Amino acid sequence: MRVVTILMSLINCKDVSLAYDGNIVLSDVNFQLNSGDYLCVVGENGSGKSTLIKGLLRLKSPVSGEIVFSDGLYSSHIGYMPQQSAAQRDFPATVFEVVLSGRLNSRRGKPFYSKSDRQEVSEKLYDVGMEGLKKHSYQELSGGQQQRVLLARALCATKKLILLDEPVSGLDPVVTSEMYSLIQEVNKKDGITVIMVSHDLNAIKYSTHILHLGNTQLFFGKTAEYVETPLGKRFIGENGNV
Amino acid sequence: MSEFFMYIAELFAAPFFVRALIVGTLVSLCSSLLGVSLVLKRYSMIGTGLSNVSFGCVTVAVALNIAPLYISIPVVVASSFLLLRISDNSKIKGDSAIAMISSGAISIGVMAVYLTSGVTNDVCGYMFGSVFSLTQSDMVFSAALSVVVIIMFVIFYNRIFAVTFDENFARATGTNAGRYNAVIALLTASTIVVGMKMMGTLLISSLIIFPALTSMRLFKSFKIVVVCSGFLSVFCFFIGMALTVIFEAPAGASVVIAHIAFFLIFSAVSALKKIRKRSIEINE
Numbered sequence: 001m002r003v004v005t006i007l008m009s010l011i012n013c014k015d016v017s018l019a020y021d022g023n024i025v026l027s028d029v030n031f032q033l034n035s036g037d038y039l040c041v042v043g044e045n046g047s048g049k050s051t052l053i054k055g056l057l058r059l060k061s062p063v064s065g066e067i068v069f070s071d072g073l074y075s076s077h078i079g080y081m082p083q084q085s086a087a088q089r090d091f092p093a094t095v096f097e098v099v100l101s102g103r104l105n106s107r108r109g110k111p112f113y114s115k116s117d118r119q120e121v122s123e124k125l126y127d128v129g130m131e132g133l134k135k136h137s138y139q140e141l142s143g144g145q146q147q148r149v150l151l152a153r154a155l156c157a158t159k160k161l162i163l164l165d166e167p168v169s170g171l172d173p174v175v176t177s178e179m180y181s182l183i184q185e186v187n188k189k190d191g192i193t194v195i196m197v198s199h200d201l202n203a204i205k206y207s208t209h210i211l212h213l214g215n216t217q218l219f220f221g222k223t224a225e226y227v228e229t230p231l232g233k234r235f236i237g238e239n240g241n242v
Numbered sequence: 243m244s245e246f247f248m249y250i251a252e253l254f255a256a257p258f259f260v261r262a263l264i265v266g267t268l269v270s271l272c273s274s275l276l277g278v279s280l281v282l283k284r285y286s287m288i289g290t291g292l293s294n295v296s297f298g299c300v301t302v303a304v305a306l307n308i309a310p311l312y313i314s315i316p317v318v319v320a321s322s323f324l325l326l327r328i329s330d331n332s333k334i335k336g337d338s339a340i341a342m343i344s345s346g347a348i349s350i351g352v353m354a355v356y357l358t359s360g361v362t363n364d365v366c367g368y369m370f371g372s373v374f375s376l377t378q379s380d381m382v383f384s385a386a387l388s389v390v391v392i393i394m395f396v397i398f399y400n401r402i403f404a405v406t407f408d409e410n411f412a413r414a415t416g417t418n419a420g421r422y423n424a425v426i427a428l429l430t431a432s433t434i435v436v437g438m439k440m441m442g443t444l445l446i447s448s449l450i451i452f453p454a455l456t457s458m459r460l461f462k463s464f465k466i467v468v469v470c471s472g473f474l475s476v477f478c479f480f481i482g483m484a485l486t487v488i489f490e491a492p493a494g495a496s497v498v499i500a501h502i503a504f505f506l507i508f509s510a511v512s513a514l515k516k517i518r519k520r521s522i523e524i525n526e
Contacts, residue, residue, distance in 0.1 A: 057413075157415045
């Protein structure tokens, strides 16, 4: 007997187009993701990857089409790791303060953080290997250390979905693979849906789905199917040589 | 010497002096707390801009024979929202928007003075501040508003940090960043309307900028910077008052000079720390 389960997709993008100042940079994106999927968004520079992330985060509204969240997904369930920190060079903040701000969306109306929030922050800092530097100034850290802190902050904010925009750019190979296994653990163990923008070929092998963009949708489907397509072969060929 | 103490005792018995101390302490605290966020959001000039708007309102109110606060509070709050809005939409950038609004407001103010009586004492007081001319009702009003600002700041502290540090992240993860920017705008406008009476149009932004910048010379934690700014601001206010009492120096300017002195001291300590750190690294 076959058990048919009707899964509501977590995210549904229908004919989405996004624009900057009236210039369309990404058009006709159609895909669906279910809870627990791991999507890797690939494409060249300027192909609209980061713009799509902004659309998914509701920082930018589509000029046409719509992005539908279901399965009880709200923006307060989303963790986000931006490409670089938007904060200025001289911003006085400790590592702990930065990561703690990731807990804000679970506070609802309450003004102050609780003990369990602080506990959670310590755990996430431990996970990314930054526990020892929690009282350190965020701006005085190296690029790689800052990225780990931002990952910890995203993990603190995540309940159902985590979006990562180039999480490993500028990291050395050892730290990169550490990052990937952390993200994979979050996906496998906690069942959190992952959407990751990446240039890196290694990222693909962890993913269940691939979305290839080139100012429009060039491919969307299972990773296993993608690597067999001419597009996938070319992408792997180009990036495999690096 | 005993004459001096008599003089001090007399001052503390004088209602105008006690009023000045109470309101001054509260306004110094408000402006320094908000200042940290404003400086980091690159809104340092908002103090100058809004106090110029407030100056314009006062002259118009004097011309129309209305109590100044009834006009200046709503107009300054509205301008504060407008400035933050304009910067968000980014067609006109924040700094030029502030420059536009403040020069416009000054011109309107000067025109109102020209069309009516010429420069009055009231207007002069608002330009340069008159900490010792607060009336009893001024004090009650200012103190109440300052206490509200301080309580709101403490309640929203974590949200203010989040929207100051990384507004996109806060927005993306479900924090209503627009609302908390509006809270910052409202608190700033309130502080400036109250603080202007004390420091005057020309000096109010120093109350916002100096404590934050001075604390940031030495401290790297947001919370410590905020707390240190609060203490510094109140301390500098007392130093300024002492200079005023002892040398009969102008009150507003004395406070700012105390702030400048602390800024230089903190900068020097920070530079020394860096040099020492470098020499330790070289030795290792």
